[in-house]
């Protein structure tokens with residue numbers, strides 16, 4: 001911690017905890033103290049720590065070849081792309097490394113798509129309270145002033161509207177609209193799902209004005225909500241033109257992706273986009289293995305997610321400091337009547353890692369392998385902590 005304080009850019013407000021190893025749903029600090037991990041690296045460690053099937057392919061592939069660049073083919077990028085096309089119902093995949101990078105690629109698709117129709121068609125609609133990343137493009141569509149204010153001016157042509165406000169959505173669209181970007185369940189913003197009515201109207205307007213609808217599933221997607229993607233929860237499913245995701249895709253190895261339909265994919269021609277690391281054989285092989293395990297785990301995600309939601313609602317009845325419980329599957333949030341920072345610290349002292357987003361929302365993103373027993377443990381620790389809060 002001392003060395004970091006001297007040599008690392010002071011952009012993070014870290015907890016005073018050095019994590020040394022992990023096993024399943026638990027992590028251990030350097031003194032050997034055990035913590036139940038209900039944040040999983042902010043939704044990244046989808047299969048927890050040291051999952052045997054992930055370890056096996058990692059070891060095997062690291063000994064064969066790790067990186068080849070996109071100058072050449074590798075054995076795993078194509079099969080993973082095929083799998084993602086089947087899972088999304090879209091057509092073509094681009095691989096990158098992070099959620100932000102995936103959003104940047106989607107923004108380039110939006111701009112190129114609009115420009116091909118009319119040079120004035122570059123407006124992007126985004127939602128207030130959203131989070132899409134911290135590079136200049138991703139920041140320009142992130143609807144939270146605290147992240148943006150020090151870096152303006154950003155990319156022009158972005159309009160923010162309140163989530164689930166259908167009238168504002170209708171008013172925001174015009175012939176210059178090239179795209180709209182949304183999280184089906186806002187994550188950093190405090191676990192706020194979009195309504196079916198709102199997404200349906202966005203789809204209808206995007207079609208009417210020939211704009212691209214982008215679902216940012218970086219946090220809410222790839223199994224976490226109990227479906228492959230959060231947009232697939234509604235019936236009938238409203239298909240976006242572009243889906244982006246990253247966090248859990250390779251269980252801790254950086255891997256992000258864009259999946260696009262034909263209309264969106266046509267906006268990118270050879271030479272217009274690329275990346276050095278994206279889609280390497282190690283990351284893609286781990287991603288493929290993860291998606292196989294995911295199919296086996298999906299019933300458990302739904303069952304344990306439902307159990308967790310019920311437990312938190314029960315918890316709410318006993319603790320007046322809890323205002324609301326929100327979310328789906330293993331993406332849950334507890335809105336408090338006050339700040340959550342101290343509760344996170346107290347939970348940590350009691351062996352539970354969670355996080356607080358938007359000041360008042362306790363956020364739970366446990367690994368997909370979590371069981372009812374571990375949920376009981378987490379809720380018990382929370383009870384102990386809130387008992388004195």
Ligand SMILES: *Cc1c(COP(=O)(O)O)cnc(C)c1O
Nearest residue numbers: 098099100131132133187218219
């Ligand atoms: C985390 C997140 C991002 C940014 O992803 P990085 O991998 O940190 O670049 C973008 N969108 C959403 C919805 C996220 O939750």
